[in-house]
Amino acid sequence: MKAIEGEGLRLRPWEPSDVDFLVAAMDDPEIRRFLPHMPDPYTEDSARWWIEEGSVAAWESGGAAFAVTNDSTGEMLGGAGLGSVLSRRLQGEVGYWVAPWARRRGVATRVTRVVARWAFEGGLHRLELLTARENPASQRVALAAGFAREGVRRMAGALPDGLWQDLVVFARLSDDPEGPVKRVLPDFPGGCLTDGVVRLRPLGPADGKDFRELNELPEVARNFIGDMSKLEQRCATAESAWLAGEMANCIIEDAETGAFAGDISLNYREAFTGQAMLGYGLRPEFRGRGFATRAVKLISDWAFEAVGVSRLVAGTFPENKASQRVLERAGFEREAVFKSALPLRDGTRTDNVQFVRHRAAV
Numbered sequence: 521m522k523a524i525e526g527e528g529l530r531l532r533p534w535e536p537s538d539v540d541f542l543v544a545a546m547d548d549p550e551i552r553r554f555l556p557h558m559p560d561p562y563t564e565d566s567a568r569w570w571i572e573e574g575s576v577a578a579w580e581s582g583g584a585a586f587a588v589t590n591d592s593t594g595e596m597l598g599g600a601g602l603g604s605v606l607s608r609r610l611q612g613e614v615g616y617w618v619a620p621w622a623r624r625r626g627v628a629t630r631v632t633r634v635v636a637r638w639a640f641e642g643g644l645h646r647l648e649l650l651t652a653r654e655n656p657a658s659q660r661v662a663l664a665a666g667f668a669r670e671g672v673r674r675m676a677g678a679l680p681d682g683l684w685q686d687l688v689v690f691a692r693l694s695d696d697p698e699g700p701v702k703r704v705l706p707d708f709p710g711g712c713l714t715d716g717v718v719r720l721r722p723l724g725p726a727d728g729k730d731f732r733e734l735n736e737l738p739e740v741a742r743n744f745i746g747d748m749s750k751l752e753q754r755c756a757t758a759e760s761a762w763l764a765g766e767m768a769n770c771i772i773e774d775a776e777t778g779a780f781a782g783d784i785s786l787n788y789r790e791a792f793t794g795q796a797m798l799g800y801g802l803r804p805e806f807r808g809r810g811f812a813t814r815a816v817k818l819i820s821d822w823a824f825e826a827v828g829v830s831r832l833v834a835g836t837f838p839e840n841k842a843s844q845r846v847l848e849r850a851g852f853e854r855e856a857v858f859k860s861a862l863p864l865r866d867g868t869r870t871d872n873v874q875f876v877r878h879r880a881a882v
């Protein structure tokens with residue numbers, strides 16, 4: 521057991537006087553949600569057990585359990601550790617938490633870099649970092665500290681009451697750069713895109729009700745490819761998909777009132793060819809006002825300029841003249857008809873009239 525330092529932090533073994541800090545810091549819904557193995561309620565006895573036994577066992581099993589403090593003031597900030605060490609494979613897993621009052625100051629990012637540096641210097645070759653899909657803050661920490669997203673471990677995380685959750689796997693190798701990992705889909709500058717009439721902002725967990733109502737409209741549902749029972753889950757994991765570089769899923773708002781007008785998504789699953797696909801839908805009361813055209817223009821310009829997309833395609837049903845007109849007005853041209861390319865909810869299929877806008881034409 522030893523202390524390590526770096527980036528303005530001192531990481532040291534837990535001490536008996538840390539009980540009050542642990543009890544205060546653990547009284548937090550985010551910790552209960554994303555560290556579900558923590559005792560709930562977290563009492564002074566829980567803290568004493570951790571200091572005297574739990575953290576000591578982590579060291580004895582070849583890992584580490586640190587209290588994270590400010591190196592000049594001694595202020596206590598959180599906890600971090602190294603676990604699941606497989607010495608034959610020179611691998612381990614980094615974990616961390618920050619007290620609620622010390623968040624958004626870069627503490628977790630710096631802690632992760634310090635622990636990684638120490639673990640690599642100690643001979644490890646690969647470090648993993650696992651987070652819940654619904655925990656974008658932790659996924660941002662991973663990317664900022666040089667851990668690349670590798671995939672999803674299905675139902676790998678144990679929850680209370682015998683439930684399970686998917687875990688997103690990030691990993692860093694000893695010779696990888698310290699980060700940040702370059703993102704395929706950057707954040708919108710200032711958090712949104714707007715032309716003064718419509719505003720696009722990332723879809724989020726609070727949008728479940730509006731998103732479901734929109735996608736259950738028959739004419740919108742007809743275009744929806746995917747599992748309708750998972751609409752709320754899509755909202756809860758939208759930021760994770762964005763950070764993964766897979767999909768920028770946005771809400772279209774009336775810029776004046778902030779009302780939920782519809783949704784628009786940029787699906788970037790073919791990044792290797794530089795091709796992305798658009799999908800969108802509006803609530804009936806916002807149709808016929810140019811909102812869709814404005815939203816398509818905004819996200820297309822962002823896709824070409826900020827993401828570096830080369831080709832942007834959008835599929836339409838042959839009879840969907842309104843959507844085809846939107847695309848033409850937003851600078852797209854009709855490119856091809858793909859026979860029987862689109863699955864319908866009743867199990868049949870229909871042709872896809874595909875429109876395209878490409879970078880050379882911008």
Ligand SMILES: CC(C)(COP(=O)(O)OP(=O)(O)OC[C@H]1O[C@@H](n2cnc3c(N)ncnc32)[C@H](O)[C@@H]1OP(=O)(O)O)[C@@H](O)C(=O)NCCC(=O)NCCS
Pocket residue numbers: 550551554555616617618619622623624625626627628629630650651652655656657658660661664
């Ligand atoms: C996740 C957690 C450790 C982040 O700690 P932190 O010190 O606030 O993180 P940082 O200040 O280093 O922020 C890192 C990034 O996350 C972003 N971030 C932090 N909190 C966020 C939030 N609530 N929502 C979205 N992004 C957030 C920061 O803006 C920053 O992003 P950037 O690199 O794109 O600028 C902290 O929220 C926490 O303890 N949560 C509960 C326990 C937990 O989830 N532990 C991890 C389990 S895997």
